[in-house]
Amino acid sequence: MIVRIVTQTAALSLDLRLVVQNGIAGPLSSNSVSVSDLGQIQNVAVHLLGGRVQLVPQKDNANLMVQTRMYQTKNYAVRNSKHEPAHGLVMISVCRFPIVTMASDCENLTFYYFADYQANDIFENVFTLWLNSVFPTSTK
16 A cells, blocks of 8 residues: 655645644744744654655645644643653644544544753654654565
8 A cells, every 4th residue: 555645835734734823824822833943843754754655745645644733832731750841742643534534534642742852853753753653664
């Protein structure tokens, strides 16, 4: 099976929506990563996905959609084993496309991190872990 994932770079989306509020739809939320970080994150995602799946320019040609969001904000309700609050999160979802029923067509991963990191560094680490579990390389 060929996995085809839509990429739409005009709206900072790869349908990897790297934070929905992306300057085109309105200002970034206060807990979003910066516009320059979004560009770097998108480049990382395109590069890593491109090694495993076929990226297509239009949704009509895709059979999966990947969405990502990244926020940098302290969340005192989420704590690690040392009782430190989360400093931010990376959320990645993959959906069968077209989406008919969210509950059965989509799966999400939310990764909380507990130290101050550069956005593109933590994103690359988390996205690589996610990619290896969802699209493992063949071991032939």
